[in-house]
Amino acid sequence: GAGVSQSPSNKVTEKGKDVELRCDPISGHTALYWYRQSLGQGLEFLIYFQGNSAPDKSGLPSDRFSAERTGGSVSTLTIQRTQQEDSAVYLCASSLAGGLGADTQYFGPGTRLTVL
Amino acid sequence: AQSVTQPDIHITVSEGASLELRCNYSYGATPYLFWYVQSPGQGLQLLLKYFSGDTLVQGIKGFEAEFKRSQSSFNLRKPSVHWSDAAEYFCAVNNNDMRFGAGTRLTVKP
Numbered sequence: 001g002a003g004v005s006q007s008p009s010n011k012v013t014e015k016g017k018d019v020e021l022r023c024d025p026i027s028g029h030t031a032l033y034w035y036r037q038s039l040g041q042g043l044e045f046l047i048y049f050q051g052n053s054a055p056d057k058s059g060l061p062s063d064r065f066s067a068e069r070t071g072g073s074v075s076t077l078t079i080q081r082t083q084q085e086d087s088a089v090y091l092c093a094s095s096l097a098g099g100l101g102a103d104t105q106y107f108g109p110g111t112r113l114t115v116l
Numbered sequence: 117a118q119s120v121t122q123p124d125i126h127i128t129v130s131e132g133a134s135l136e137l138r139c140n141y142s143y144g145a146t147p148y149l150f151w152y153v154q155s156p157g158q159g160l161q162l163l164l165k166y167f168s169g170d171t172l173v174q175g176i177k178g179f180e181a182e183f184k185r186s187q188s189s190f191n192l193r194k195p196s197v198h199w200s201d202a203a204e205y206f207c208a209v210n211n212n213d214m215r216f217g218a219g220t221r222l223t224v225k226p
Binding site: 003004033035041042043045048056091093103104105106107108109110 | 120122150152157158159160161162165206208210213214215216217218219
């Protein structure tokens with residue numbers, strides 16, 4: 001597709017369950033980012049993939065969060081043993097080259113996660 | 117610590133009035149600067165960005181922003197606001213990693 005897509009658009013789960021969120025970046029973009037947007041908050045950086053390099057996981061809030069990117073394209077963010085404070089909109093973005101500076105990030109519509 | 121500050125959580129303006137949204141950053145060097153808009157139920161859309169050169173940058177939808185090094189600011193402006201501009205606006209800086217401000221919610225009164 002022309003833009004970044006994410007699925008599902010909405011996810012409701014019970015506390016303690018695992019969830020997987022998917023991101024399809026723009027074709028040809030080597031960099032992929034995950035952010036979390038909590039109600040009334042700005043965007044919180046979670047993780048960044050650049051090509052075949054080891055991902056920058058510095059933003060992951062706990063070891064319950066993990067992400068992978070297969071074949072340099074699609075990415076999956078996994079949250080294990082979900083907690084109510086994980087409820088947020090999870091945004092994915094991709095950019096052509098990533099890294100320092102000027103590269104524009106293009107965002108997907110997000111996945112709204114609700115943990116009951 | 118490096119940070120991006122948007123001092124105004126919520127702004128209300130009348131349609132046709134001018135608009136200025138504030139953004140301040142604290143970084144050692146001049147970072148790359150961005151403004152994004154998020155309409156209800158939509159993803160973030162880039163309005164404009166500043167890398168170097170002319171400190172007044174033009175963006176989409178009639179928005180502009182001015183980089184002021186002395187004030188560490190990158191305020192977003194629009195001369196005449198339209199009802200469709202009601203949205204959440206995020207300032208972001210990129211200096212090895214991308215940091216976003218908390219956002220300013222814009223309400224437009226008829």
